Amino acid sequence: AQSVTQLGSHVSVSEGALVLLRCNYSSSVPPYLFWYVQYPNQGLQLLLKYTSAATLVKGINGFEAEFKKSETSFHLTKPSAHMSDAAEYFCAVSDTSNQFYFGTGTSLTVIP
Amino acid sequence: DTGVSQDPRHKITKRGQNVTFRCDPISEHNRLYWYRQTLGQGPEFLTYFQNEAQLEKSRLLSDRFSAERPKGSFSTLEIQRTEQGDSAMYLCGATRGLEAIQYFGAGTRLSVL
Numbered sequence: 001a002q003s004v005t006q007l008g009s010h011v012s013v014s015e016g017a018l019v020l021l022r023c024n025y026s027s028s029v030p031p032y033l034f035w036y037v038q039y040p041n042q043g044l045q046l047l048l049k050y051t052s053a054a055t056l057v058k059g060i061n062g063f064e065a066e067f068k069k070s071e072t073s074f075h076l077t078k079p080s081a082h083m084s085d086a087a088e089y090f091c092a093v094s095d096t097s098n099q100f101y102f103g104t105g106t107s108l109t110v111i112p
Numbered sequence: 113d114t115g116v117s118q119d120p121r122h123k124i125t126k127r128g129q130n131v132t133f134r135c136d137p138i139s140e141h142n143r144l145y146w147y148r149q150t151l152g153q154g155p156e157f158l159t160y161f162q163n164e165a166q167l168e169k170s171r172l173l174s175d176r177f178s179a180e181r182p183k184g185s186f187s188t189l190e191i192q193r194t195e196q197g198d199s200a201m202y203l204c205g206a207t208r209g210l211e212a213i214q215y216f217g218a219g220t221r222l223s224v225l
Contacts, residue, residue, distance in 0.1 A: 009152070032212040043114070043203055043216035044155070051212055090154050094212055098143060099168070100205070102154035 002027050002093045006103035014111045019063075019078040021106045023091030026072065033074045034092040035065055038105075044090060050074060061085070086110045115141065116206050118217035125194055126225050132190045133220045135204030144187050145205040145214065146179055148172065155203050161187060194224045 007022040025031060032051050036044040048059025055067040061084075065076045074091060091103040115138040125131050137144055143162050147155035158177070159169045163184035173179075176194075181187040191198055201221050205214040 004154075034213070036216075041219075041221065043116075043118075043218045044205075045114075046213060046215070049213055092154075092214075094214075098160070098162075098207075099157060100145065100214055101157070102147075104154045105152070 002095060002101045004091050004093050004101055004103035006091050006106050008106055010107045012109040012111060013081045015083055016080050019081045021076040021089050023074045023103060024072055025074060025093045027093060027095060032094040033067060035076045036090045036092060038088045081110045083110050114215040116204055116215050116217040118204050118220050120220055121218060122221050124223045127196060128193055130192045131194055131222065132188050133202055134186060134188050135217055136186045137206035140208045141206035143207045144181060146189050147203040149201040149203055196224045198222060199224045
């Protein structure tokens with residue numbers, strides 16, 4: 001089975017600072033990788049996806065992530081944090097079995 | 113708009129009662145998934161459908177849980193004899209065609225008193 005590890009359940013950054021949220025996956029086959037964002041009492045919204053095209057993936061709201069096969073990582077970054085980025089972020093992996101596996105999430109706090 | 117709607121958004125029930133949740137994806141969504149999410153955790157897979165066929169069920173899905181997708185369109189998730197441990201957010205996700213992206217509804221938050 002696939003698994004996803006998100007390092008750091010809570011991350012705090014100052015407004016305007018770099019955001020880095022870490023995700024490592026285990027997969028025996030080339031995976032599909034995703035980052036989702038969840039605001040309180042809402043469902044999950046797709047930020048970006050990796051599906052074996054370019055290794056650097058750009059998403060919505062200025063976020064991007066880089067697929068590094070050698071490190072089995074798919075870390076999420078944003079150059080400059082905004083107050084509206086405060087939310088819960090989930091990394092997910094899927095393979096040809098059509099199952100999705102989610103990490104435990106990282107709560108991002110943005111300090112004004 | 114993700115094209116996936118869930119109803120109700122909130123449900124409060126007493127222990128031992130049965131509850132049913134509904135998920136309505138738009139017609140292009142051929143695969144439909146149910147997840148349970150507890151506070152501070154990521155979504156945990158419960159079951160999924162390819163059109164009307166239920167293809168996989170998690171071991172988390174006890175015999176008190178049942179899901180249906182009778183016409184390959186909307187789906188229902190029923191929990192019988194609810195327990196306090198069933199309190200969680202229940203999320204529905206759906207994918208379109210061969211696309212590997214999952215779109216989510218806003219979820220149903222269940223509170224069992």
